[in-house]
Structures are given as structure tokens and as C-alpha cells.
Amino acid sequence: MTSISPTARPGAGEHGAAGGEPAAPRRRRRRSTLNPSQWSAVAFAAPLLIYLVLFYAYPLWRNIDLSVHDYTVRAFVQGDAEFVGWQNYVEVIRSPTFPTALRNTALFTLGSIAVQFTLGLGLAVFFRANFRLSGVLRALFLVPWLLPLIVSASTWAWMLNSDNGIVNSVLTAFGFDPVNWLTSPGMSLLSVTLANIWLGIPFNLVILYSGLQNIPDDMYEAAALDGAGAWRRFRSITLPLLRAVSAITLLLGLIYTLKVVDVIWVMTTGGPGDTSTTLAIWSYREAFGTGQPDFSPAAAVGSLLILIALVFGFLHLQLQRRQEDS
Amino acid sequence: MTPRRRLPKNWWKTALGLLFTAIMLFPAYWMLNVSLTRTGDLRADPPHWFPWDPTLEGYQAVFDQQIPALGTSLFVGLGSVLLTVVIAAPAGYALALLHLRGGRTLNFLLLVAQMIPAVVMAMGFYAVYNNLGLLNSIGGLIIADTTIAVPFGVLLFTAFMSGIPRELLQAARVDGAGTWRTFRSIVLPVSRNSVLTVSLFAFLWAWSDFIFASTLSRNADFIPITLSIYNYIGNNTTQWNAIMATAVVASVPAAVLLVVAQRYVAAGVTAGAVKD
Numbered sequence: 001m002t003s004i005s006p007t008a009r010p011g012a013g014e015h016g017a018a019g020g021e022p023a024a025p026r027r028r029r030r031r032s033t034l035n036p037s038q039w040s041a042v043a044f045a046a047p048l049l050i051y052l053v054l055f056y057a058y059p060l061w062r063n064i065d066l067s068v069h070d071y072t073v074r075a076f077v078q079g080d081a082e083f084v085g086w087q088n089y090v091e092v093i094r095s096p097t098f099p100t101a102l103r104n105t106a107l108f109t110l111g112s113i114a115v116q117f118t119l120g121l122g123l124a125v126f127f128r129a130n131f132r133l134s135g136v137l138r139a140l141f142l143v144p145w146l147l148p149l150i151v152s153a154s155t156w157a158w159m160l161n162s163d164n165g166i167v168n169s170v171l172t173a174f175g176f177d178p179v180n181w182l183t184s185p186g187m188s189l190l191s192v193t194l195a196n197i198w199l200g201i202p203f204n205l206v207i208l209y210s211g212l213q214n215i216p217d218d219m220y221e222a223a224a225l226d227g228a229g230a231w232r233r234f235r236s237i238t239l240p241l242l243r244a245v246s247a248i249t250l251l252l253g254l255i256y257t258l259k260v261v262d263v264i265w266v267m268t269t270g271g272p273g274d275t276s277t278t279l280a281i282w283s284y285r286e287a288f289g290t291g292q293p294d295f296s297p298a299a300a301v302g303s304l305l306i307l308i309a310l311v312f313g314f315l316h317l318q319l320q321r322r323q324e325d326s
Numbered sequence: 327m328t329p330r331r332r333l334p335k336n337w338w339k340t341a342l343g344l345l346f347t348a349i350m351l352f353p354a355y356w357m358l359n360v361s362l363t364r365t366g367d368l369r370a371d372p373p374h375w376f377p378w379d380p381t382l383e384g385y386q387a388v389f390d391q392q393i394p395a396l397g398t399s400l401f402v403g404l405g406s407v408l409l410t411v412v413i414a415a416p417a418g419y420a421l422a423l424l425h426l427r428g429g430r431t432l433n434f435l436l437l438v439a440q441m442i443p444a445v446v447m448a449m450g451f452y453a454v455y456n457n458l459g460l461l462n463s464i465g466g467l468i469i470a471d472t473t474i475a476v477p478f479g480v481l482l483f484t485a486f487m488s489g490i491p492r493e494l495l496q497a498a499r500v501d502g503a504g505t506w507r508t509f510r511s512i513v514l515p516v517s518r519n520s521v522l523t524v525s526l527f528a529f530l531w532a533w534s535d536f537i538f539a540s541t542l543s544r545n546a547d548f549i550p551i552t553l554s555i556y557n558y559i560g561n562n563t564t565q566w567n568a569i570m571a572t573a574v575v576a577s578v579p580a581a582v583l584l585v586v587a588q589r590y591v592a593a594g595v596t597a598g599a600v601k602d
Binding site for chain 2: 134284303
């Protein structure tokens with residue numbers, strides 16, 4: 001990120017060079033009715049530009065720097081870590097945790113978004129109908145999303161507790177065997193996914209609901225007059241017209257779910273063993289979760305995570321651009 | 327579709343809606359219920375579905391032990407709000423109304439910034455703060471927490487300010503107002519709602535942050551409430567009524583915001599996702 005500042009004017013803010021976002025030449029023709037001088041625009045953007053360089057670019061750079069050096073705790077303090085190039089990446093990918101973490105990340109992410117999207121869509125359609133209290137109830141659906149994650153995660157941990165949890169006590173009451181939700185290898189990933197689905201429903205509901213608001217009522221009325229039933233109206237009107245909003249919701253859900261740490265960490269710390277370890281959890285555990293921080297492999301896992309998120313991020317941008325064009 | 331025919335049908339929907347909401351809010355109810363349960367009844371089998379014999383001992387523990395942590399979180403939250411708005415509002419103005427050169431690139435960078443996992447940022451911040459001596463400092467935590475809200479804030483301000491009628495700005499110019507004066511006296515007051523939305527999210531995100539708190543402030547003299555709850559779980563897995571009481575108290579800002587600023591919440595969620 002070198003600055004190719006076209007505005008080497010004095011007084012463009014003390015860090016005006018940071019304004020060197022490569023200027024696309026084709027934008028120059030734009031002449032607004034206001035036509036304020038370009039340097040005042042840069043001055044107003046200067047705090048953000050400085051902020052982005054100091055608190056995004058620099059930490060990210062340090063993260064990459066960590067991943068290509070061999071930082072032990074001592075080297076971390078003394079700052080004399082050895083440069084090892086790709087070695088951390090190779091070790092991470094060869095580690096037995098890698099396939100497990102990758103699989104868990106895929107299951108956790110895809111499972112979460114598939115279910116929360118389906119439920120969110122169903123609820124959005126349900127709440128679109130005008131009935132008494134619909135506004136209030138819809139607002140209440142936001143609660144899980146507004147609660148601090150640590151609060152929700154500890155509540156779920158207590159509800160799923162093997163001995164005294166409410167879930168097991170209900171299961172036993174109906175004659176089922178109690179389940180070791182958080183402590184058995186087969187169930188831990190499912191348990192954290194369940195909690196995460198619960199957390200994701202409000203987000204899906206709100207976005208899809210607002211997407212539904214943009215579908216004109218007369219379309220439904222016309223379809224109803226033509227004799228289309230509720231299911232037919234959903235399939236032929238709601239789904240196609242909601243496609244763009246759905247795509248964005250799913251992608252954002254994906255990007256968001258890839259980064260989840262708090263929920264899993266509080267409920268299972270990625271265990272037992274590696275059974276609920278995702279890439280994000282793995283990275284967090286290596287760096288901060290044990291008494292012995294191992295920053296370099298953690299940073300390497302982090303970089304892989306960024307890479308995955310960016311792939312979906314670019315998809316998101318493509319989608320948005322196409323939407324703007326149409 | 328006459329109203330008379332719709333009425334009974336809608337009653338049925340209200341009932342269904344109540345049922346869905348009850349299921350959805352059950353964990354929140356359970357948290358409240360456990361927070362009021364006596365220690366001796368915590369292990370009851372079957373568990374008490376309703377706190378017939380409520381106790382405030384959990385809340386007593388909160389007020390004895392958690393006041394400083396709540397204060398820290400409040401301070402960090404307000405600090406994050408201030409920093410976010412101070413950085414994001416002028417930038418939104420530059421992007422939306424001053425035709426900043428390279429604005430598209432900047433927008434792109436902000437979208438990408440939102441995709442970077444907090445774990446990765448936390449590691450980078452740890453390394454940077456370690457050198458700067460900012461570990462375990464409240465200021466350092468505030469800065470780290472704002473990285474969640476700043477890109478969102480800029481995008482939201484840009485979207486909102488683009489909609490301000492140009493006549494309003496031209497009138498100000500005719501009256502001799504410069505860009506700064508226009509920003510202060512017209513753009514900011516008109517954007518009051520978006521300032522509220524951004525502030526609300528910046529506060530909520532900072533208040534509920536766990537990753538940055540647990541990595542950058544783990545040995546601080548004053549720790550935020552999320553980290554305090556986490557430590558509490560680790561040290562004290564038997565006192566679930568106290569843990570849940572802390573959780574209830576930590577949820578108060580969310581509850582208040584939901585009641586007071588519900589429409590801004592919905593507006594914010596949508597604005598973060600769908601640009602139009």
C-alpha cells in the first residue's frame with residue numbers, strides 16, 4: 001500500500017500522504033454542482049485514512065509478519081525472530097488438526113447458514129402478514145442478536161449441561177436418554193452449531209423481511225386472483241424476487257460465521273479433542289488459548305482464514321455490483 | 327379479502343407468532359430464571375421452570391463484584407462511540423458529498439475491512455501493542471473495538487448523506503458557508519438518525535466484545551464485563567445463578583436499546599448488508 005498521492009498540496013492534513021488511494025483517472029471528469037476543492041475532501045477523509053493505515057493495515061501487516069517468522073515467546077519480546085518463509089504454512093497444513101478444522105469449519109458454517117436462512121426466510125414470510133402484535137413480536141426476535149455473545153454462549157452452555165441442563169431434563173421427561181452435548185466428541189460440533197443458528201436467525205429475519213417489503217403487494221394479489229395458492233405464490237414470486245437479497249444474506253452469513261470464536265470458545269473451547277475446532281478457534285487457541293502462546297502458526301491459520309473470507313468477499317462485491325448495474 | 331373474513335385468521339397467526347417468539351426467547355427466559363434460583367435448587371431435577379422461591383443472591387454477587395467491570399465496559403463503549411463517529415462522519419461526508427478522488431477504492435477497502443476476522447486483527451494488535459506498551463490499557467481496547475464499527479459507520483454515513491438534497495447544500499454555499507461550516511451546521515444535524523444508528527452499533531459491539539478483551543486486556547486492572555463473566559465461569563462453575571445474574575445485567579444495554587431505538591436497530595442491520 002504505497003501512497004501515490006496525487007495531492008502533494010500543503011495543508012492536506014498532517015498525514016495527507018495517506019490520501020494516496022490510487023485515483024482512478026476516469027473519475028476526474030465528475031464535476032458536481034458544488035465543486036469543492038479536492039483538498040477539503042481529503043481533509044475530511046484524513047482521519048479515516050490515517051486510522052485505516054494505523055489500525056487496519058499495520059496490524060494486518062504484523063500478522064503476516066508473524067506468520068513468516070518463527071516467533072517464540074522470547075523472540076516476541078526481543079524482536080529477533082528468525083525468518084522462515086512458508087514453513088509455518090507448511091506445518092499448519094501438514095498438522096493433523098488441519099483436516100479436522102477445515103471439515104468442522106465447513107460443517108459449522110454451511111450447517112449454520114442453511115438452517116438459519118431457512119428459518120429466517122420462513123419467519124420473514126410469516127411476519128409479512130399483518131396481524132396483531134406482529135411488529136412487537138418481530139422486534140423481540142432481535143433479542144438473541146443484541147445480547148453479548150458471551151452471555152448467549154454461557155446460557156446455552158448451562159442449558160446443554162449434561163447433569164443439570166434443561167435440555168437433558170426435558171429429554172429424560174420424554175423418555176429419551178440424556179445426551180452429553182458439550183463433552184462427547186460426536187455432539188460438540190452439533191451443539192455449538194445449534195447455538196450459532198439461534199444467534200443467526202434474527203439477522204436473516206431482518207434482512208429478508210426488508211427484502212420482502214420491496215415486493216409490491218399487487219403482485220401477490222394478482223397471483224391470488226389468478227388462483228395461485230400460498231405455496232405457488234412463494235415459489236413464483238417471493239423466491240425469484242428475493243434472489244438478490246438472499247444471495248447477499250447467505251454470503252454475509254458465510255463471512256460472519258467463518259470468523260465465529262466467542263460462541264464455540266465459551267461452550268467447548270474447541271473440544272473435546274479437536275471435535276469442535278474450527279479454523280478460527282484453532283488460530284485463537286494457538287495464540288491465546290493455552291499458557292504457551294504460539295503466534296506464528298496461529299497467524300498462518302489466520303491468514304488462511306482471511307483468504308477464505310476474501311474469496312467470499314469478492315463474490316459479495318461482484319453480486320452487489322451486478323445489482324447496482326441492473 | 328374483506329377485513330371481516332381476515333380477522334379470525336389473524337388471531338390464529340398471532341397465537342402462532344407468540345409461540346414462535348416464546349421458543350426463540352426461551353434461552354433468554356432461562357437465563358433470567360436461573361439468575362433468580364437459589365443455589366440449593368440449581369441442581370434440582372427436574373429444574374424449576376419458574377422461580378417460585380426467587381432469590382436475589384445472584385444479583386447481590388453482581389453488585390458486590392461486577393460494578394467495576396460494568397463501569398469499564400460503559401467507558402469503553404462510550405469511547406468507541408466517540409472515536410467511531412469522529413472518524414466515520416467526516417469521511418462519510420467526503421465520500422458522499424465532496425467527491426473524494428479514489429472514493430470507490432476507499433469504499434472497496436472498507437468492505438474488505440469488514441471481512442477480516444477479529445482473531446486475526448487481535449493477533450496483529452497484540453504484536454503492535456506489545457511494542458507500544460498499549461497492552462492492558464483501556465485506550466488500546468477502545469481503539470481495537472472500533473475496528474468493528476468504523477468501516478460499517480463510514481458506509482452507513484456515506485449511504486445516508488448521499489441522500490441529502492443538494493439544494494440544501496447549495497443554499498448554504500450561497501449564504502457563504504464553507505465546507506466545514508456546511509458539515510457542522512447542515513450535514514450533521516440532518517444526519518442525526520444515522521449518527522444514532524452508528525453510535526448504537528458502535529456501543530453494542532464494544533460492549534459485547536470478547537475477543538479483543540480476552541487478548542489485549544486479559545491482565546488489566548480493569549476488565550470489561552464480558553471478560554469478567556468468562557473468568558467467572560472458569561473460576562466458579564457452581565454459582566450459575568450469579569453467572570446468569572451477571573449475564574442478565576450485561577444484557578441490560580441491549581434490552582434498553584431494543585425498547586428505545588428499535589427502528590434504528592433494524593435500519594442498521596439492513597444498511598450493513600443491502601445497499602440501495
